[in-house]
Amino acid sequence: MKQFFLTVLGVFTGLFLFLVVVPFILIAIAVGSATSKEPTPANTVLELDLREGITDQAPTNPFALFGGGGLSTLQIVDTLAQAEDDGRVKVLLVRLPEAGITPAAADEIRQAIRRFRASGKRVIAHAQGFQPVGAAVSSYMIGASSSELWMQNTSSFQLAGLSAESVFLGRAFEKYGVNAQFEQRYEYKNAVNEFTESDYTPAHREAMGAWMTSIYTSALANAAQDRKVTPQALRANIEAGPHSSAEALRRRLIDKVGQVEEAEAEAKRRAGKGAEIIEFGDYAASKGARNGAGKNAIAIVGGEGAIMTGTGGGADPFGGGSSIMSDDLAEAIYDAIEDDAVKAIVFRVSSPGGSPDASEQILAAVRAARAAGKPVVISMGDYAASGGYWISSEADWIVAQPSTLTGSIGVYGGKLVLADALGRFGIDMRNLTVGGEYADAFSPSEPFDTADRAAFAASIDRTYEEFIARVSRGRKLPPARVREIARGRVWTGAQARSIGLVDQLGGIEEAIAKARQLAEIPNDESVRFKRYPESKSPFAALSEMFGVSGEAARVLVGIGAIMNDPEAEAAVRRLQTERARASGASVLADQPY
Known part of the structure; x- marks a missing residue:
């Protein structure tokens, strides 16, 4: 019955959008396009x-x-x-x-x-x-x-100076009966701490202090160079x-x-x-975007946001696309592989991580590109941490900004047990299970038992070891060395370069130059740029939005967002976060900005 109503809702929503909203949007796009072509x-x-x-x-x-x-x-x-x-x-x-x-x-x-x-x-x-x-x-x-x-x-x-805030829920959870049960690998995987602690752990404080110092020092050095003063003099004036x-x-x-x-x-x-x-x-x-010219092309593949399995609807349909869907991004890389004109791939990554399974699917496409003889150069954006580093780890070359947050080679997972907290409000939570003993392991009504906790910890250990193996193979580092610099710790690009996780400091321009070099395209030869995933047409986007009736509810939330409904927008964000932090293993870094 629920599916029937969603189907009906999808049909009426689709008709409304097609007859009322879509014409308005297409007219606005046409007007904007005409306006954009006015001469400079x-x-x-x-x-x-x-x-x-x-x-x-x-x-x-x-x-x-x-x-x-x-x-x-x-x-x-x-x-x-x-x-x-x-x-x-x-x-x-x-x-x-x-x-x-x-x-x-x-x-x-x-x-x-x-x-x-x-x-x-x-x-x-x-x-x-x-x-x-x-x-x-x-x-x-x-x-x-x-x-x-x-x-x-x-x-x-x-x-x-530079400041960052962290919110810890440990005391509140304890007060209101929420039992946070998590496994983390290892002590620097600080995304867990917001649920379990009331203050910074020594490892959390050490890691945050280190990357904050790196960013602050780098920014002052750059500003001092541009202002033609010494970093010491600039710092003294600022901090006064x-x-x-x-x-x-x-x-x-x-x-x-x-x-x-x-x-x-x-x-x-x-x-x-x-x-x-x-x-x-x-x-x-x-x-428009730079297209370049010439017979040879460099593909620029982009991915931004939390990494999730699936395709299409990982974000607000009227928003900027705040998630990386593994099917879509892997397909984009395979499209670049199949294009004979493409000689190398620049993969722009800006992600705090997410699902290890989704990350591995994307990394497999990176491996396929290299096996096809097409070098892959990573250009790291704001973040390329945890799962964002997983998908980068086996590229031919990694370029990051000095202030990019990367690394976070670790894994965590767990659950919040809510039965006692809800019981204080007269709400009773009960669980029924059919099947094996592990079937209710992630039930929020009861804590892990000893066997479930051990089985879950073992799965977390396996994911961590798989992460270590990929970094070791991709970066040509002994596994013991990777474990030493991993442990879930976030590094800036400048720090990561010094420990072998990054090859070069710079941005997209430096990554393109390296891709050209690896593809052996002469410097005096023009090169084209081909961007993946390709931008959707308005009708293709609408088709994707209404491809299945079950998407109707999300479409309505999207409509709420376009009408600037804060509750609808908050719902979108909650859905995205919950998908990224779903039960089981997660390679998702903390995001201090």
């Missing part, structure tokens, strides 16, 4: 606003723009590379976020800005202050890479804060004090007579 003015200022947040990769779903998504790191890098060679673009104006930006994304954007400046063009950055929350040091690092760094007169320079805008100017932390309108006027003056400001997204849409 002869003297153009590109305005890049980083305050709305960015993803690592652009979504392939054509309806994602209706979910409020903004730019992606790769889109920014790609568009700036095209703007370097566009004689009409004279100046880049960057609006900086007050509360920071993901450190690895900041590394990549800084590098793109430096290449833009190296082409002889000017960059003006404007900030409405730097707040003492999150990775504001990464936002400042981007600003420091500009030709001029402005700050509003009433704003404060409150950046004084907070500062007013006038004091920040006196200490040479910024270059000018002024409103954003004044910065815009200066940018237009620098660009030349009749200069106009064009929003970065509009210019990016008019240019």
Whole structure:
């Protein structure tokens, strides 16, 4: 009966969308496409606003723009590379976020800005202050890479370091009768701690302190290089804060004090007579992605988010695609393998991990590419940790940003026993089981018994050993050495390079250059770029959304999201998280940003 009602619901929902929503969407896409083709003015200022947040990769779903998504790191890098060679673009104006930006994304954007400046063009950055929350040091690092760094007169320079917050539920669970039963391999697999502890364990504190120090030190060194001061002097000035805008100017932390309108006027003056400001997204849409030219191609395969088994509907259909579905990503790699023009694959990974089975399915496709004679180069984004490292481990070459969070070679799993907690509210939970003794092992009504706990621990051990074996084979390290540097510990890209988990520091451009080298494509020969998975057409996306009637409920949640219903959006996030943290083994790293 439930399936019948879902089927009816799917039919009516589909009719409503087809007759009402879809025409509106298609008209909006057509209008947006026509608008994006307007000519770029002869003297153009590109305005890049980083305050709305960015993803690592652009979504392939054509309806994602209706979910409020903004730019992606790769889109920014790609568009700036095209703007370097566009004689009409004279100046880049960057609006900086007050509360920071993901450190690895900041590394990549800084590098793109430096290449833009190296082409002889000017960059003006404007900030409405730097707040003492999150990775504001990464936002400042981007600003420091500009030709001029402005700050509003009433704003404060409150950046004084790097901070991260952790929420521990151990005492609350104990108070309310929730029994958290987990296995972790090993002490640095800190995602479990939020359920079992009330404070940092020594290992948790050690690991977080180490990667935070690495990110902070790297950002200061980069900013000092761009500001032409010593890292020691810059650090002393920053940590002496907070500062007013006038004091920040006196200490040479910024270059000018002024409103954003004044910065815009200066940018237009620098660009030349009749200069106009064009929003970065509009210019990016008019240019499209770099395709290159030539008989040989490099495939760029992308995956972002938690790694799950399956296909298609792992994310809000109107959102940016916040999960990696193993069938889809493996198929994308196999498509690149079968394309005779593709000589090498750059695999962009931005993931905290997820299912070990899904990770192994994707890694098998990477192995197939190498067996077919197509080198695979990993380009790590914000994260490539746990399962994200699993799928990267056997590539020919790994490139990461200094601030990428990677490693986390470990595994955890378990359950929350809720019977006692619910009993306090007069809710009784009972369990019935048919079959073997392990059938109810993950029941939330009772704790593991001794035999179930031992069997589950053994499965966790097997997954951990499989992870170690893949890293050992891929990185050509003895298993004992991998165990020594693994134990679930998160490393930054800079740290990972020093211990052999990463080959090179850099971003997508460095990964493409390495892929060209491994494929033996001469430097003076043009090369094409082919992107996988390919972007879906609006009708293909709709077909996928309504392919089975059981998807109707998720579609309704998606509609709620497009209407900015916070409860619906929260439901999507909960569903995704629960799938990623399902019972059994999980290779999912903690996400401190």
